[in-house]
Amino acid sequence: MQPKVLTDLNPPKRPVVVQLRLDFGALLTKREKQIVQLVTQDCRNKEIGGKLLISENTVRNHLHNIFRKLGVSDRLQLALYVIHHRLISSTATKPKRNPPVTRKKAVSRAQA
Numbered sequence: 001m002q003p004k005v006l007t008d009l010n011p012p013k014r015p016v017v018v019q020l021r022l023d024f025g026a027l028l029t030k031r032e033k034q035i036v037q038l039v040t041q042d043c044r045n046k047e048i049g050g051k052l053l054i055s056e057n058t059v060r061n062h063l064h065n066i067f068r069k070l071g072v073s074d075r076l077q078l079a080l081y082v083i084h085h086r087l088i089s090s091t092a093t094k095p096k097r098n099p100p101v102t103r104k105k106a107v108s109r110a111q112a
Contacts, residue, residue: 027069035062036087040079 028036031052038048045059052059063075072078081087 028066032062032066032069035059036066036078036082039063039075040082 034052035048038051043051045056045063048054048059049056066078067073070078070081072081
């Protein structure tokens with residue numbers, strides 16, 4: 001009985017897909033990035049559709065593609081993925097609020 005010769009001493013490499021998942025910019029389309037941005041601002045599908053001038057069903061289709069590409073299953077996992085990989089700045093995840101309105105007291109002509 002002859003000994004078997006090992007022809008491949010290199011261990012198998014990780015799939016390229018795992019490496020690409022971290023490259024957010026190359027993986028998602030411009031529209032998908034816009035949707036991710038709005039999801040992290042806690043917008044619903046209807047709101048996203050209104051802001052991007054697309055139907056709610058189209059938003060759902062984009063979300064399905066985003067979930068598949070990033071390997072997440074829902075909006076919460078998507079938001080956590082975005083935060084964990086620092087794909088958008090922390091200020092971008094918070095909705096912008098209008099500054100409080102300060103009103104000066106009206107000065108009557110008699111006091112002036």
